[in-house]
Amino acid sequence: MCGIVGLFLKDKSLEPQLGAMLSEMLVLLTDRGPDSAGIAIYGASQKDHGKLTIQSQQPARDFAGLEAELGKKIGASVTMLVKSTHAVLDVPRNKLEAARDAIAELRPDARVMGMGDTIEIYKEVGLPEKVAERFEVSKMSGTHGIGHTRMATESAVTTMGAHPFSTGPDQCLVHNGSLSNHNNVRRELKREGMTFETENDTEVAAAYLSHKISNGQDLGQALESSLSDLDGFFTFVVGTKNGFGVVRDPIACKPAVLAETDQYVAFGSEYRALAKLPGIDGAKVWEPEPSTVYFWEH
Amino acid sequence: MQVFDLAKSTLRELNQALHNVQNGSNETAWEVLNPKGSHAVAAGVDAPISVDVRGSVGYYCGGMNSEATITVHGSAGPGVGENMMSGSIVVKGDASQYAGATGKGGLLVIEGNASSRCGISMKGIDIVVHGNIGHMSAFMAQSGHLVVLGDAGDALGDSIYEAKLFVRGNVKSLGADCIKKEMRPEHIAKLRDLLDRAGVKDVKPEEFTRYGSARTLYNFNIDNADAY
Numbered sequence: 001m002c003g004i005v006g007l008f009l010k011d012k013s014l015e016p017q018l019g020a021m022l023s024e025m026l027v028l029l030t031d032r033g034p035d036s037a038g039i040a041i042y043g044a045s046q047k048d049h050g051k052l053t054i055q056s057q058q059p060a061r062d063f064a065g066l067e068a069e070l071g072k073k074i075g076a077s078v079t080m081l082v083k084s085t086h087a088v089l090d091v092p093r094n095k096l097e098a099a100r101d102a103i104a105e106l107r108p109d110a111r112v113m114g115m116g117d118t119i120e121i122y123k124e125v126g127l128p129e130k131v132a133e134r135f136e137v138s139k140m141s142g143t144h145g146i147g148h149t150r151m152a153t154e155s156a157v158t159t160m161g162a163h164p165f166s167t168g169p170d171q172c173l174v175h176n177g178s179l180s181n182h183n184n185v186r187r188e189l190k191r192e193g194m195t196f197e198t199e200n201d202t203e204v205a206a207a208y209l210s211h212k213i214s215n216g217q218d219l220g221q222a223l224e225s226s227l228s229d230l231d232g233f234f235t236f237v238v239g240t241k242n243g244f245g246v247v248r249d250p251i252a253c254k255p256a257v258l259a260e261t262d263q264y265v266a267f268g269s270e271y272r273a274l275a276k277l278p279g280i281d282g283a284k285v286w287e288p289e290p291s292t293v294y295f296w297e298h
Numbered sequence: 299m300q301v302f303d304l305a306k307s308t309l310r311e312l313n314q315a316l317h318n319v320q321n322g323s324n325e326t327a328w329e330v331l332n333p334k335g336s337h338a339v340a341a342g343v344d345a346p347i348s349v350d351v352r353g354s355v356g357y358y359c360g361g362m363n364s365e366a367t368i369t370v371h372g373s374a375g376p377g378v379g380e381n382m383m384s385g386s387i388v389v390k391g392d393a394s395q396y397a398g399a400t401g402k403g404g405l406l407v408i409e410g411n412a413s414s415r416c417g418i419s420m421k422g423i424d425i426v427v428h429g430n431i432g433h434m435s436a437f438m439a440q441s442g443h444l445v446v447l448g449d450a451g452d453a454l455g456d457s458i459y460e461a462k463l464f465v466r467g468n469v470k471s472l473g474a475d476c477i478k479k480e481m482r483p484e485h486i487a488k489l490r491d492l493l494d495r496a497g498v499k500d501v502k503p504e505e506f507t508r509y510g511s512a513r514t515l516y517n518f519n520i521d522n523a524d525a526y
Contacts, residue, residue: 252414252433255376255394271354271375272335285354285373287394287413290433 001151002163002176003029004256006237006267008144008244008296014263014278019140023132025266025273026147030128032269033151036162037131038123040172040239041145045118050093052115053122054103055086055159062107063087073102084134085159086113086122093117096169111160111197116170118143118241123162143298146239146267148174154182155200165203167194168210170241171219175202176254176269177233185230205230209238223247223293235288237267243297252290259283265296300325304339305332313338316366319345335375340368346385360387363404376413379406382423395432398425401442407496414451417444420461426496436463437473445492447501455509459516463509464489466501474525475515479508 005025009015019041026037056062063082070089071078078099079090091099096115103110114121122135128149132138148163155161164172179185182201185208190196194207208230212222219240226236226247235254238245246267248256259266259274261283268274271285288294302312312330319325323345330351333339340349341361351359354372364383373391382401389397392410399415401423408416408425414432417425417439426445433451436444439461449467456473462485463476472478481504489503515522 253395257394270335270356271373272356275334275354286392290414 001032003032003149003269003273004146004174004176004235004237004267005029005148005269005273006144006146006174006239006244006246006265008265009142009263010265011263015143016141018142018145020138021277022145022147023128023137024276025268026128026149027132028273028276029149029269033149034127035150035152035157036123036125036159037128037147037149038121038162038164038174039132039135039137039145039147040114040119040121040164040166040174041137041140041142042118042170042239042241043120043140043142045241046090048093049090050096050115050117051120052089052091052096052099052103053086053113053120054089054107054110055113055123056107056110057085057159058109059085059087062110066103066107069106070099070102073106074098083122083136085124086135088120114164114166114170114172116241119166119170119172119239121164121166121172123148123164124159125157125162144239144244146172146174146237146244153178154202155198158198160198161200163202164239165200165206167203167207168213170239171206171210171213172239173202173206173209174237175205176235176256177249179205179230179232179234181231201232205234205236219245220293220295223295227291235269240297243295245293245295246288247293248288248290250291256288257285258288258294259285300328301331302328303331304334304336309336309338313341316340316343316345316347316349319343319347321345323347333372337375340366343368343385354391363387373410374408378408379404379423382406392429393427397427398423401425403442405492405495411448417442417461420444424492426492426498428496428498430467433470434473436461436476439463443488443492445489445496445506447498455511457515458509458511460511462488464503464506465509466506469507469509472509475512476509477512479510481506481508 067080163174166172179201182204328349333353335356337357343366344364346365348367356375358377360368361380365385368387370389374393376394379387384404386405388407393412395413396415398406408427411429416431416435420439422442430448436455440459450469453473455476486503
């Protein structure tokens with residue numbers, strides 16, 4: 001199973017409620033996957049600033065003094081916001097990669113969940129409600145976001161095995177389904193220089209898309225390519241800095257529902273997830289076609 | 299009229315109340331409010347009652363239905379009317395994948411479009427879809443009728459047995475062992491009856507094309523191995 005939600009706001013007045021709306025949608029799909037949950041939120045872009053979301057199993061140890069140490073190491077001012085096992089580091093945009101490399105050195109046990117101009121990723125083992133509470137997702141504002149609640153099939157129930165997966169700046173992916181050729185694709189991507197944190201099939205899909213994008217494809221083209229190169233069952237929802245996309249495999253047995261109004265575009269594995277959104281009764285509601293890429297951008 | 303508001307009572311209470319209806323009971327009309335995509339709404343009803351569901355439902359609405367007349371005033375999630383035995387289900391909106399799967403009897407009407415695998419493995423149910431149906435519909439369909447006023451997606455009727463398919467629009471492609479067949483007077487009569495019962499007006503049975511089994515895959519033949 002697994003449950004996916006996505007919300008792309010067209011109406012700016014809803015932005016302060018993005019986190020609350022998205023967490024409610026995800027909680028409504030709790031019984032599709034109780035193992036772990038995660039949310040990616042795209043917040044406001046700050047001029048010349050970027051951010052890294054990092055995670056540690058020992059936050060007290062790893063996050064203590066990191067702000068100052070990292071600032072010194074990369075020669076720039078750094079601010080850090082700690083939320084439970086995650087911390088969001090605000091650094092100058094041109095120092096993002098230096099900061100990522102520095103963190104690997106300074107705190108080898110901490111993991112980078114995502115980085116970019118606006119993306120923040122929070123994911124942990126546990127029910128969506130608990131995960132959302134833990135990271136105070138409902139207080140977050142943003143332009144768009146995606147979420148996932150997991151019933152694990154292809155790899156262990158761990159924080160790093162939870163979705164969303166991010167392998168490129170401001171890019172992330174959630175997945176309902178299972179890929180059958182992920183080992184082979186992982187081998188090919190490793191040869192191309194991509195690195196992997198887990199044995200998870202979805203991480204391979206995320207890395208595949210990031211690899212295509214870094215080779216010059218836009219997200220739409222990368223999703224089109226995935227239809228011929230990835231084998232298995234999938235409904236993907238993908239987030240980028242400016243928007244989100246949806247694609248389903250040709251068999252399309254993993255469920256998907258889209259809804260669009262003047263205020264938003266929303267995705268849910270089931271209609272249930274959308275049932276409490278404002279104006280849903282008047283929304284255009286439909287199932288995305290198999291092998292068809294859908295994309296919305298600001 | 300018995301009214302059940304799912305914003306106030308649980309789904310279990312609703313289905314238990316529907317299952318408790320005895321033959322000859324006066325409680326023949328039921329209304330369900332605020333389904334909000336709930337699963338298994340009015341599944342397993344076994345009495346000649348009417349159930350009006352005001353809103354959209356999730357998986358398996360009206361599953362295993364026997365004798366009841368269920369109307370969904372909204373859209374239905376996957377597996378609406380799965381393994382229906384008799385009675386009727388009308389969906390005013392669209393239906394998700396595998397509508398009427400394995401149904402043994404009764405009438406399922408989708409007034410909007412149905413998604414993939416509509417009528418998969420149907421075993422006697424009659425399904426009428428006012429709009430289009432998705433890919434792999436009527437896969438291994440054994441008996442009953444699937445009537446589609448719009449178009450059908452890829453691989454219609456793959457590995458079909460004796461179900462009869464009537465499509466008014468285009469068929470994107472036919473599945474293995476499914477072929478176009480002639481419309482004989484008995485098919486016209488049956489189709490007219492089904493259209494009538496599904497509330498379809500201004501559409502003539504003559505506008506449809508019949509599809510069914512070529513019967514070459516019934517018994518395993520090594521020469522057909524690629525077709526399975």
